[in-house]
Amino acid sequence: MINLAAGTVDREIFTSPDVHRQELEKLFTRSWLFVGHESQIPKPGDFFVSRMGDGPVILCRDDRGGIHVFLNSCRHRGMKVCRYEHGNTALFVCPYHSWSYTTDGKLQGVPQYRTLYAGTLNRDEWGLVEVARMANYKGTIWASWDPEAPDFLNWLGDAVDHFDHVIDCRDGRPGGAEVIGVHKWVFPSNWKFAAENFLGDSYHNPSHRSVDMVGMSASAQAGQRRDNEYAKGQRVWVGYPQGHGMTSGYVPDDVEYTPTYQQYPEVDEYFRHCFYERKRRLGERANLLPLVGTIFPNASYHGRQPRGICVWHPHGPTETEAWRFFLVDADAPAAVKDVPRRYYMRYSGPAGMTEQDDMENWLYATAASKGTIAKRYPLNYQMSMKLPNATHLGPGEVATQMTDQTPRNFYRVWQRYMSGDNWDSLLGRDIQPMLRAAE
Amino acid sequence: MKKGLAYFELKQEIEEFLYQEADLLDTRKFREWLDLLAEDLVYFMPIRRNVKFGEHDERENTRQGEGISWFDEDKWTVTKRVEQILTGVHYAEEPLSRVTHMVSNVRLLDVKPSMEDPDEVTVGCRFLVFQSRVEYEHYTFIGRRTDVLRRNGDSWLIARRELILEQNVLLAKNLSILF
Ligand code: FES
Ligand SMILES: [Fe+2]
Numbered sequence: 001m002i003n004l005a006a007g008t009v010d011r012e013i014f015t016s017p018d019v020h021r022q023e024l025e026k027l028f029t030r031s032w033l034f035v036g037h038e039s040q041i042p043k044p045g046d047f048f049v050s051r052m053g054d055g056p057v058i059l060c061r062d063d064r065g066g067i068h069v070f071l072n073s074c075r076h077r078g079m080k081v082c083r084y085e086h087g088n089t090a091l092f093v094c095p096y097h098s099w100s101y102t103t104d105g106k107l108q109g110v111p112q113y114r115t116l117y118a119g120t121l122n123r124d125e126w127g128l129v130e131v132a133r134m135a136n137y138k139g140t141i142w143a144s145w146d147p148e149a150p151d152f153l154n155w156l157g158d159a160v161d162h163f164d165h166v167i168d169c170r171d172g173r174p175g176g177a178e179v180i181g182v183h184k185w186v187f188p189s190n191w192k193f194a195a196e197n198f199l200g201d202s203y204h205n206p207s208h209r210s211v212d213m214v215g216m217s218a219s220a221q222a223g224q225r226r227d228n229e230y231a232k233g234q235r236v237w238v239g240y241p242q243g244h245g246m247t248s249g250y251v252p253d254d255v256e257y258t259p260t261y262q263q264y265p266e267v268d269e270y271f272r273h274c275f276y277e278r279k280r281r282l283g284e285r286a287n288l289l290p291l292v293g294t295i296f297p298n299a300s301y302h303g304r305q306p307r308g309i310c311v312w313h314p315h316g317p318t319e320t321e322a323w324r325f326f327l328v329d330a331d332a333p334a335a336v337k338d339v340p341r342r343y344y345m346r347y348s349g350p351a352g353m354t355e356q357d358d359m360e361n362w363l364y365a366t367a368a369s370k371g372t373i374a375k376r377y378p379l380n381y382q383m384s385m386k387l388p389n390a391t392h393l394g395p396g397e398v399a400t401q402m403t404d405q406t407p408r409n410f411y412r413v414w415q416r417y418m419s420g421d422n423w424d425s426l427l428g429r430d431i432q433p434m435l436r437a438a439e
Numbered sequence: 440m441k442k443g444l445a446y447f448e449l450k451q452e453i454e455e456f457l458y459q460e461a462d463l464l465d466t467r468k469f470r471e472w473l474d475l476l477a478e479d480l481v482y483f484m485p486i487r488r489n490v491k492f493g494e495h496d497e498r499e500n501t502r503q504g505e506g507i508s509w510f511d512e513d514k515w516t517v518t519k520r521v522e523q524i525l526t527g528v529h530y531a532e533e534p535l536s537r538v539t540h541m542v543s544n545v546r547l548l549d550v551k552p553s554m555e556d557p558d559e560v561t562v563g564c565r566f567l568v569f570q571s572r573v574e575y576e577h578y579t580f581i582g583r584r585t586d587v588l589r590r591n592g593d594s595w596l597i598a599r600r601e602l603i604l605e606q607n608v609l610l611a612k613n614l615s616i617l618f
Binding site: 083084085086087180181182183184185186187188189207209210211213214215216321326338341342344345346350351353356357359360361363364 | 486488489490494498501504505506507508510511512516520522523528529530532573576607608610612614615
């Protein structure tokens with residue numbers, strides 16, 4: 001289905017119910033997946049219901065402050081134990097027969113336990129099903145159902161160089177982000193069309209021509225949909241052996257701040273301050289400005305304008321449920337939280353002037369790939385195929401022009417999950433040396 | 440509110456206005472529709488959330504002016520949306536969707552300063568918006584709407600539109616049409 005040498009991908013992977021079923025079994029049960037953010041559950045008893053693959057989960061904080069991710073399904077007869085999106089509770093009480101679970105997942109209450117179950121039901125064995133691995137990375141919560149999964153940071157690998165700049169404070173302090181809202185919507189498209197778009201498909205810019213024509217950037221300038229702080233730098237498109245991919249910009253050491261949100265002096269001033277403070281803290285590392293990326297398989301981000309993490313939940317072979325978590329610096333002044341959120345809303349998601357066109361493209365790409373004849377013709381991923389990597393710009397496969405190398409890499413790793421490979425292979429341990437040898 | 444003849448006269452006038460406004464949208468006279476929006480327009484559609492009984496007032500709907508809603512914007516942004524559709528290359532609305540706005544359950548909730556000489560009217564209604572797109576795509580948006588209308592000569596300007604859509608996860612790929 002994936003022909004790396006030819007640079008082609010069968011349409012089947014975007015439409016086939018069988019491929020979809022295998023993805024759920026072999027990929028979404030193993031890979032680390034984004035679940036939510038610590039700022040959504042600040043206090044003991046706080047919960048936020050989320051999804052991993054095709055399964056509902058609960059992200060919650062127990063009464064000692066520990067964070068857990070549980071399958072949101074009662075161990076008795078399967079009822080969803082929590083159907084509120086977020087809130088605070090001491091117990092998850094199942095609506096069906098009233099089994100109750102503590103916020104650390106233990107089965108506590110079983111009605112008529114003594115008379116009906118005495119001696120036969122071991123409550124310790126019937127707690128909520130908990131993920132095998134959970135990681136809190138600078139406030140972002142990730143989980144995996146595979147006990148063998150490597151540590152989160154090993155799995156994230158060098159993609160951390162880019163991802164840090166998404167979740168760290170604008171002034172370079174580690175972490176400190178806050179989720180100010182979540183979009184949830186469904187669209188009839190395969191999830192991978194969305195995931196690969198965020199790997200750095202800058203080639204699709206013409207499809208957003210209409211927003212550039214009317215101008216709705218952060219500074220409300222005509223001719224743009226963002227304040228272009230990347231213009232003075234070297235854009236890169238990067239793929240990592242674990243499947244992650246992104247496009248970012250490396251700006252020169254002496255680059256000056258690009259004014260942003262210009263009609264709001266207080267906001268502009270905040271970002272100006274952060275820009276120079278970040279340079280001071282991070283030195284050379286501050287030269288990297290993230291644009292968009294996908295953390296394998298389905299957690300995409302916008303690094304700066306707008307700023308957030310979007311998860312493409314598989315809902316069916318040709319249906320995706322998208323959840324976008326919008327981020328701001330938690331300790332930013334009120335005005336600095338208010339102005340960007342308005343930009344986020346007009347840019348992103350189903351009501352976003354930019355992303356509406358993406359949804360249109362993904363829907364009809366999916367629909368038009370279902371046909372019997374269409375399926376005989378694979379899709380083209382040959383862009384920049386013969387391009388040498390810019391090895392001086394860091395690890396991974398780095399390109400300095402638009403490329404399909406990043407999605408080719410994504411599907412190489414995708415294929416490895418689909419073949420049930422071991423973790424050495426899923427981490428692409430063989431990929432880097434192989435590339436170096438080829439140089 | 441006393442429901443004398445003046446109430447029904449005004450209600451009739453307001454209903455007529457709302458139907459005409461809907462007609463402008465459905466017949467794609469987007470620029471003329473923009474002319475009905477006040478310069479200080481508030482256009483707001485919250486996101487609805489599943490919360491525990493008793494927490495609805497406090498937590499069910501996202502709030503205007505904070506966090507993330509479907510729409511929380513001003514006339515500048517709505518105007519940009521219209522301009523975008525009119526570029527002819529906004530592919531989410533190119534080719535244009537077929538849309539019908541139904542308005543019902545119209546009630547005058549507040550009239551200032553008086554029924555006889557109204558300058559500002561708060562009007563509640565239900566909306567049912569049907570969108571048919573390209574060949575097979577279709578979406579139905581149903582909900583409650585509260586408008587604040589301001590007297591403008593012998594017509595009205597929409598100063599505020601709040602749309603309470605009866606959905607949680609949005610069951611549409613886009614909100615690319617105007618409400
Ligand atoms: S299904 Fe939950 S108590 Fe029976
Ligand atoms: Fe896009």
